[in-house]
Ligand SMILES: Nc1ncnc2c1ncn2[C@@H]1O[C@H](COP(=O)(O)OP(=O)(O)OP(=O)(O)O)[C@@H](O)[C@H]1O
């Protein structure tokens with residue numbers, strides 16, 4: 001399988017806290033990679049370093065290289081805005097823009113950059129909402145506030161908003177943790193479909209979810225990458241003792 | 253044991269009485285001021301008040317049209333200076349400058365807010381009136397802006413801090429540059445609160461007299477240039493009230509009434525905006 005994103009000796013410090021320690025990892029293209037590990041092990045930190053979200057945290061220091069195809073996204077010449085266009089992100093808590101309608105939320109990436117063509121808007125809205133299986137539920141109230149949607153619908157709207165700007169990689173940080181089982185199932189089905197076109201990297205606390213949706217799994221512990229491999233292998237015959245303890249729930 | 257509840261009830265009644273009294277004590281001055289001004293000023297409010305400039309001593313009638321215009325012009329000018337500085341400063345503090353420099357700005361703003369306004373006037377006098385060799389509307393506007401800046405800066409900062417970080421991140425993650433995120437997401441979400449702060453700041457400077465005493469000075473006539481002395485409502489109230497003419501005293505009361513009504517309206521407007529649904 002082709003590699004889409006490569007971490008080379010990635011280190012992240014927050015002040016004196018060494019949160020991610022010398023991680024090297026290849027994320028395969030057009031597949032789903034799950035990042036698992038106990039709370040505080042640095043999963044979100046790794047994910048957020050992939051779209052340069054740490055740029056806004058003054059205490060954060062990222063070293064090492066992150067290659068997207070053949071460019072180092074931390075290269076001085078690279079504009080973080082351009083990186084974020086290619087690597088989209090879905091957050092733990094659904095965060096639609098509260099002042100915008102459902103319609104405007106889908107095309108928010110265009111609207112907010114002043115690049116929305118009127119003639120394209122309707123097509124983008126319809127196709128993206130269909131992709132996230134939300135179209136039928138909201139097609140009659142596109143102009144109403146996005147805040148009136150349920151949590152699961154809001155999260156699918158956020159995914160629609162992310163794919164609307166056509167990224168190559170989609171990062172998801174516990175996208176289902178605020179959702180009920182049915183809404184979770186819908187998002188999982190969606191992730192399954194997304195990988196045909198995108199490279200998906202998902203952080204999850206839910207072992208079953210990781211096993212269900214991902215092709216590869218990375219297990220982190222205390223800022224270190226302990227084991228990385230095919231999900232099937234990680235969940236059946238892990239090589240490391242810590243991995244086995246964690247996925248069988250015998251941790252700590 | 254049986255009597256305990258009644259003692260409790262008496263205590264409760266007493267405390268309630270005390271609190272009602274305290275509330276009245278707070279409200280009474282406001283009521284007294286308003287009723288008094290209304291009584292003294294209402295009779296002198298007429299169309300003339302809004303269209304005429306003060307008559308020379310000895311003649312009756314006249315109004316404060318030049319003062320109203322002057323106050324409006326100087327408030328507009330100081331807003332032109334104070335709002336951008338205050339709002340941009342707040343944006344810098346919350347969105348960009350997470351450093352020692354920002355703490356220094358915050359501290360300076362707090363100190364500036366605490367400086368008595370007469371001192372602000374003296375500073376504008378030394379910095380503008382003396383070098384320009386004359387009192388001017390411009391100097392008045394600068395003095396008012398100096399009062400406005402810290403108020404706008406700190407209220408805007410508070411409002412921006414209320415905007416959840418997840419909203420900024422949502423925008424940034426879509427590949428929206430930080431400056432556009434700040435303008436279209438952060439500032440837009442905090443809009444109503446910021447407007448409230450601006451209105452309160454305007455209400456505050458509309459009534460300021462001391463900083464205008466040695467800057468705009470006041471003017472019995474219309475001013476033609478911003479580099480000339482200019483009339484302002486609070487200045488006219490002050491000058492007319494200390495003059496020895498009954499007629500002028502009446503005009504001063506009318507001016508006071510108009511000023512109080514303007515400030516009251518601004519506060520009401522601020523409350524109205526403050527109550528609007530905040531998206532966050
Ligand atoms: N913005 C920040 N400032 C300072 N320290 C941070 C910041 N974000 C994360 N950290 C630290 O980095 C370490 C890893 O945090 P991270 O959020 O990546 O954990 P996580 O694996 O995502 O945990 P969880 O499963 O609870 O979400 C923690 O020690 C945390 O305190």
Ligand SMILES: [Mg+2]
Pocket residue numbers: 043044045173
């Ligand atoms: Mg996390």
